[in-house]
Amino acid sequence: MTLHTASAHRICPFCEAACGLALDLEERKVVRIRGDAKDVFSHGFLCPKAIGLKDLHDDPDRLRTPLIKRAGVFMEASWEEAYAEIERRLPSIIAAGGPNAVATVLGNPVSHKMGLSLYFPPLARALGTRNMFSASSVDQIPKMLACGLMFGSWMSVPVPDIERSDFLLMLGANPMVSNGSLWTVPDFRGKAKALRARGGQIVVIDPRRTETVAVADVHHFIRPGADVFFLLGIAHTLFDEQLVRLGRLDGHVAGVAELGAALRAFAPEAMAGRCGIGAATMRELARTLAATPRAAVYGRIGTCTQQFGTLCSWLIDVINVLSGHLDEEGGAMFPKAAAFAANTRGAPGAGRGIVSGRYRSRVSGVPEMLGELPLTCLAEEIDTPGPGQIKALIAIGSNPVLSAPNGARLAAALDGLDFMVSMDIYLNETSRHADVILPGLSPLEEAHYDVTFTQFSHHNHARYSAPVLARAPGQPEEWESMLRIAAIAMGLGAQADIGALDDAALEQEVHKTMGAAAPAVLAALAPLKGAERKLELALRSGPYGDQFGAQPGGLKLARLKAAPSGIDLGPMGARIPEALRTASGNIELAPQMLLDDLARVQADLASPVPDLVIIGRRQLRSNNSWMHNLPVLAKGAYRCTALVHPHDAARLGLADGARAQISNGARQIVAQVEVSDDMMPGVVSLPHGWGHDLPGTQLGVAAERPGVNLNALLDENLRDPLSGNAVLSGIAIKMQALG
Ligand SMILES: Nc1nc2c(c(=O)[nH]1)N[C@H]1C(S)=C(S)[C@@H](COP(=O)(O)OP(=O)(O)OC[C@H]3O[C@@H](n4cnc5c(=O)[nH]c(N)nc54)[C@H](O)[C@@H]3O)O[C@H]1N2
Ligand SMILES: Nc1nc2c(c(=O)[nH]1)N[C@H]1C(S)=C(S)[C@@H](COP(=O)(O)OP(=O)(O)OC[C@H]3O[C@@H](n4cnc5c(=O)[nH]c(N)nc54)[C@H](O)[C@@H]3O)O[C@H]1N2
Ligand code: SF4
Ligand SMILES: [Mo]
Numbered sequence: 001m002t003l004h005t006a007s008a009h010r011i012c013p014f015c016e017a018a019c020g021l022a023l024d025l026e027e028r029k030v031v032r033i034r035g036d037a038k039d040v041f042s043h044g045f046l047c048p049k050a051i052g053l054k055d056l057h058d059d060p061d062r063l064r065t066p067l068i069k070r071a072g073v074f075m076e077a078s079w080e081e082a083y084a085e086i087e088r089r090l091p092s093i094i095a096a097g098g099p100n101a102v103a104t105v106l107g108n109p110v111s112h113k114m115g116l117s118l119y120f121p122p123l124a125r126a127l128g129t130r131n132m133f134s135a136s137s138v139d140q141i142p143k144m145l146a147c148g149l150m151f152g153s154w155m156s157v158p159v160p161d162i163e164r165s166d167f168l169l170m171l172g173a174n175p176m177v178s179n180g181s182l183w184t185v186p187d188f189r190g191k192a193k194a195l196r197a198r199g200g201q202i203v204v205i206d207p208r209r210t211e212t213v214a215v216a217d218v219h220h221f222i223r224p225g226a227d228v229f230f231l232l233g234i235a236h237t238l239f240d241e242q243l244v245r246l247g248r249l250d251g252h253v254a255g256v257a258e259l260g261a262a263l264r265a266f267a268p269e270a271m272a273g274r275c276g277i278g279a280a281t282m283r284e285l286a287r288t289l290a291a292t293p294r295a296a297v298y299g300r301i302g303t304c305t306q307q308f309g310t311l312c313s314w315l316i317d318v319i320n321v322l323s324g325h326l327d328e329e330g331g332a333m334f335p336k337a338a339a340f341a342a343n344t345r346g347a348p349g350a351g352r353g354i355v356s357g358r359y360r361s362r363v364s365g366v367p368e369m370l371g372e373l374p375l376t377c378l379a380e381e382i383d384t385p386g387p388g389q390i391k392a393l394i395a396i397g398s399n400p401v402l403s404a405p406n407g408a409r410l411a412a413a414l415d416g417l418d419f420m421v422s423m424d425i426y427l428n429e430t431s432r433h434a435d436v437i438l439p440g441l442s443p444l445e446e447a448h449y450d451v452t453f454t455q456f457s458h459h460n461h462a463r464y465s466a467p468v469l470a471r472a473p474g475q476p477e478e479w480e481s482m483l484r485i486a487a488i489a490m491g492l493g494a495q496a497d498i499g500a501l502d503d504a505a506l507e508q509e510v511h512k513t514m515g516a517a518a519p520a521v522l523a524a525l526a527p528l529k530g531a532e533r534k535l536e537l538a539l540r541s542g543p544y545g546d547q548f549g550a551q552p553g554g555l556k557l558a559r560l561k562a563a564p565s566g567i568d569l570g571p572m573g574a575r576i577p578e579a580l581r582t583a584s585g586n587i588e589l590a591p592q593m594l595l596d597d598l599a600r601v602q603a604d605l606a607s608p609v610p611d612l613v614i615i616g617r618r619q620l621r622s623n624n625s626w627m628h629n630l631p632v633l634a635k636g637a638y639r640c641t642a643l644v645h646p647h648d649a650a651r652l653g654l655a656d657g658a659r660a661q662i663s664n665g666a667r668q669i670v671a672q673v674e675v676s677d678d679m680m681p682g683v684v685s686l687p688h689g690w691g692h693d694l695p696g697t698q699l700g701v702a703a704e705r706p707g708v709n710l711n712a713l714l715d716e717n718l719r720d721p722l723s724g725n726a727v728l729s730g731i732a733i734k735m736q737a738l739g
Contacts, residue, residue: 010444012050036565040461063437103382103393104133105378105395107399113448123394137373139725148354151579153342157182159182160331163458168296170205171298252580252586266598306729310594321587350583353581375404392417395423397440402711423482424438425442459572514541614686618687656675664733711728
């Protein structure tokens with residue numbers, strides 16, 4: 001007997017680093033997972049989570065069959081039965097309540113899955129609802145708003161060119177654990193080490209002395225939520241000390257004078273007390289940024305999930321522009337993705353800019369952003385009666401009962417819905433509320449192209465992964481289920497020919513974008529279907545594409561398939577003004593909406609500083625709320641601990657390892673204390689995504705050590721008013737020892 005062995009490649013779908021993995025198979029089972037040393041982008045790097053791919057595939061709790069809830073109990077069902085149940089219940093809700101009676105909520109995995117990200121738009125069009133929600137509004141939407149206003153498209157987010165940089169100022173990010181976010185940068189450790197080896201320096205601003213601080217040169221504690229004061233102090237200094245130099249961007253930047261005037265009130269000396277970082281440090285950092293030819297400022301989730309999230313996000317790139325580092329080698333540059341990037345489509349250099357606030361949420365009147373309403377408004381839109389109330393929900397790769405503030409209210413609201421569908425791979429804290437659960441495939445069973453994170457990659461590349469293992473017969477891909485639900489919403493029924501629907505949509509799109517070339521393009525795409533066909537169209541018509549023959553040697557799917565370790569498209573290059581899509585064709589440095597918000601900062605300067613606040617924390621062997629069921633990642637020491645500075649522990653009588661009650665008004669949780677001088681005094685850190693002790697789930701491993709839910713403490717009504725993003729950081733708490 002011969003052993004059937006094989007090897008395969010797969011881009012890791014677990015985080016934004018998007019590492020290329022090499023898998024060894026025996027008898028069609030994965031036996032080994034390594035980093036793919038030949039990968040043109042990640043060069044063999046992987047983290048411990050990658051091994052979880054195997055555990056996920058084998059997890060007995062992972063759903064493989066649709067579930068339908070009957071009389072409160074989930075029963076296994078066929079795909080036909082599951083779609084029929086949706087057809088039986090969804091259309092009457094739309095008929096009675098109109099399109100807004102159905103809501104959608106998308107979670108983080110949607111952006112890691114080609115099928116989900118490419119086929120949500122047709123589902124959204126078919127539903128026509130304004131009630132769309134996603135994890136973006138507990139995450140990065142402030143950055144997208146700021147970049148949209150400055151550069152003209154939501155996804156034009158500059159990223160540090162770390163391989164050529166000599167100075168990095170990083171705020172509210174911990175890439176040693178998160179492996180980077182809005183910055184696809186596998187092996188941050190290796191790149192940081194190389195930066196320092198060539199004489200460069202990394203400065204980290206964080207209320208915790210993080211794992212990233214351990215590979216940096218300098219660390220400053222900052223009061224949670226106070227980054228705006230620090231960044232204003234630096235931006236002020238650039239004007240005050242005549243350090244502004246636009247360099248090559250001169251002539252492409254509007255609003256410099258207005259900005260200078262607006263910043264006059266924010267001298268570092270006036271900001272220091274509020275942010276906890278001295279004025280001399282802010283001035284020195286401004287001078288270093290101005291004097292270092294290759295430098296960048298980068299901020300991530302810690303700078304977004306706070307009440308001034310949009311201002312922080314804006315100021316980071318304001319400083320990059322003013323200090324001459326935007327769009328420069330070694331600075332903050334714009335990736336040029338091979339497919340799907342809005343800033344590579346249409347006429348280069350100018351566009352329509354972004355629009356937001358086209359409508360407002362029904363209950364709290366929060367403005368629309370990116371076609372969405374804040375996730376923190378979902379519960380009230382369900383549990384507040386009246387015309388326009390949400391009656392049905394389609395949740396896609398989303399677990400807001402744990403991931404969003406006040407999950408208890410949301411859980412109760414979900415129980416009040418007339419109908420709920422979850423597209424999910426687990427029966428978990430959110431999907432337990434569904435009437436129908438449609439399980440996705442294991443990542444090993446589906447093809448992959450990184451639609452989203454190629455747009456934030458520090459080095460341009462294109463890679464495609466073929467399915468590693470065959471899926472069970474009859475198991476649809478997730479994009480097929482989305483089209484099925486779309487067909488049901490359009491009144492075409494569960495038996496509709498979704499292939500024909502997809503063809504019609506493609507024809508329409510190609511005729512709109514390709515004009516006279518459309519018939520030839522459609523003929524070239526004819527052999528493909530679904531997500532792969534969309535990918536082929538985007539690649540071939542994209543910035544490196546073969547333009548359907550006009551650029552022989554250009555990219556197309558067949559070339560990617562022939563290069564399993566990917567195709568290197570080179571380091572980031574200068575893209576201003578070509579990448580801009582603002583109406584003026586300039587970088588808008590001083591959008592009025594942002595200047596106006598400075599009044600709120602002024603007013604906040606005098607606010608009292610609470611003596612104890614809580615922030616979040618990410619952990620290497622975890623991914624938000626959903627990887628705690630994988631044995632290989634769940635093992636080891638108990639991790640859901642509240643880190644408390646020794647001074648605070650002494651003051652509050654909290655012992656290491658003891659349990660303590662943490663409260664925010666009437667909201668309370670009990671957590672295990674871990675005394676740690678890595679914390680800034682007055683700041684407590686607890687990871688999010690835990691709390692797997694709710695009834696009705698099927699998460700055997702996670703339930704053994706459920707942890708506690710940080711979000712149960714947080715207030716769903718606290719938002720950055722500009723972007724609607726949730727405030728998750730710097731919330732005042734009380735802490736009390738338990739006997
Ligand atoms: N306090 C606090 N809260 C936070 C954060 C924080 O820092 N602090 N971070 C926020 C951030 S940045 C984010 S992105 C959100 C994340 O919020 P969510 O996206 O709601 O949370 P996840 O835990 O990523 O849940 C993903 C869901 O997708 C399912 N899933 C996994 N793979 C697949 C698949 O292939 N197909 C389908 N259909 N489903 C799949 C999982 O079972 C799970 O139910 O959490 C936010 N919440
Ligand atoms: N292993 C692992 N990797 C992940 C995830 C995960 O759960 N686990 N989640 C993924 C997701 S969805 C995302 S969005 C990314 C996020 O990626 P990152 O943004 O790198 O996320 P964090 O590791 O949470 O780092 C945020 C840092 O901000 C600090 N911080 C908190 N409040 C403030 C503040 O007010 N000001 C400043 N300056 N700092 C503050 C925290 O102490 C923390 O060190 O990570 C992704 N990668
Ligand atoms: S860093 Fe992220 S993408 Fe890379 S192996 Fe780990 S989880 Fe996967
Ligand atoms: Mo996120």
